[in-house]
Amino acid sequence: MPAVVVVGAQWGDEGKGKATDQLGARVDYVVKFNGGNNAGHTVVVGKEKYALHLLPSGILSPGVVPVIGNGVVVDLEVLFRELDDLAARGVDTSRLLVSAAAHVIPSYNRTLDKVTERFLGKRQIGTTGRGIGPTYADKMSRVGIRVQDLFDASILRQKVEGALTQKNQMLVKVYNRRAVDPEEIVAELLGYADRLRSMVADTALLLNQALDAGKTLLFEAGQATMLDVDHGTYPFVTSSSATAGGACTGSGVGPTRIDRVVGVTKAYTTRVGEGPFPTELLGEEGTFLREAGGEYGVTTGRPRRTGWYDAVVARYASRVNGLTDLVMTKLDVLTGLEKVPVCVAYDVDGVRHTEMPPDQSAFHHATPVYEELDGWTEDITGARSFGELPPAAQRYVLAVEEMSGCRISAIGVGADRSATIVRHDLLG
Known part of the structure; x- marks a missing residue:
């Protein structure tokens, strides 16, 4: 039985x-193997619409065990609020497992995230201000707080101080x-411990044991390829590894156990926050895609930047x-549209690039080269x-596939x- 990784193939x-x-x-x-509550998933089940931020999507599927892996950073206030909201709507949340090695987002990192971003001025990254980056930085600096630390008040106090x-x-x-008063933080975090x-x-042990027993695992990435820190x-x-390799480091399941990697891409392109975006549309066409696609952030409500499909990014x-597979969403x-342009290459200072330019400066100055396809x-x-x-x-789907x-x-x-139209079984 397979272990399948699902990642975002755009931004x-x-x-x-x-x-x-x-x-x-x-x-x-x-x-869920990376990220935190800085990204959201919208899932529509019948007439019910669910907006998930920190929880794995599998929490909506009866009988599935949803797991927050060690690579995730966890805002405990958000975690319990989401669980309570789902429970109030009749969703069974009792199966959720959380890695003891996952890092916790303390409130002081939310504060630092916001003041640091404001301090950057014009050089802002466009973070969500939810403490994700500072918490991952603490992890790498070895001053982070892990879930397991909440069950030893002495250790927790030492780490917070x-x-x-x-x-x-x-x-x-x-x-x-x-x-910030360390005792306030300790008391706040200890308040979550019993629940x-x-x-x-x-969870790393349980997931490997599940694979040994013939169970099927699905690894769900937060964020996407073009937002991967590397x-x-x-x-x-x-601030995390949003590509397929992150599924291994963020869960404790080795790469030889992964059977299939599925990339998800829109039939066009969007991104949120700052940074280069070669196919971005700033006029009426961009507004059309935003409104027709409901392109507003699930977590932040921010309007998304929109553009035509970028095949260079897809190949990358x-x-x-x-x-091994792509899932194309929002073809509808x-x-x-009478014509639908697709970016097939970039022009950088007169040089045509059919693959991603090797340096960020060239990508920033890339001008898309389009091929127009008939609309419907x-x-x-x-x-x-x-x-x-x-x-x-x-024809559009087949052209983009190629x-x-x-x-x-x-x-x-x-x-x-x-x-959804299924052309090939993703688990077959």
Whole structure:
């Protein structure tokens, strides 16, 4: 039985939640392996719409065990609020497991995130201000607080005091803010311990044992390839490994146990925050895509930047993730356009690049080279097989598939869970 990784193949918001939710009904475990509550998934089940931020999408699938892996940073206030909200809507959340090795986002890191971003002025990264970056920085600096620390008050106090020794100096002397009282932080975190205790486990051990027992695992990435801290548009990236390799480090499951890597891409492109975006549309076409696609952040509500499909980015994502399949979402948003441009290459100072430029400066100055494909006007939201799509829509999918260097195994044609055309079985 397979272990499948699902990653975003663009700058995030591609519809990974829907893809993992659909696959989740056929797997035993859904594992979130990176990020925190700085990104959201929207999942529509019948007439119900769920906005998930920290929880794995699999929490909506009966019988599936949702897991927050060691690579995730956890805001405990957000965690319990999401659990309470779902429980109030009749969702069973009792199966959730949280890695004892996952790092906790203390409130002082949310403060630092916000004041640091403001301090950068024009050089802002465009963070969500939720403490994600500072918490990952603490992890690498070895002053982080892990979930397991909440069950030993003495250890927790030592770690909080150690972290605040430096951070209070920054808050007071650099940012002109008041110092944080370590005892307030300790009391706040200890207040979560009793409720958290039953959820905490050695998830790396459990996941490997599940694979040994023939169970099926789905690894769900937060953020996306172009926001990966190593492989994305640095420094305008997130603070974690959002590519397929992060599934291994963020869960404790080795790379030889991964069977399939699925990339999720929109039929066009969006991104949130600062940074280069070659196919960005700033006029009426961009507004059309934003409004037709409902392109506003699930977590932040921020309007997303929109642009045409970028096949150069898709080829890059296919390569660095080792994609075996692509899931294309929101094909229905393109309905009504006479022509649909696709970026097939970049022009950088008169030089044509069919692959990602090797340096960030060149990418920043890249001008897209477009190939125009015919559009369609027919409503495709009811299509459930590839043959039911209008011929022009079929040609668009096939052209993009060839340009992207990876087969398109599923196509989203609407918001509902069932509004998907399956061309190849992602678990077969």
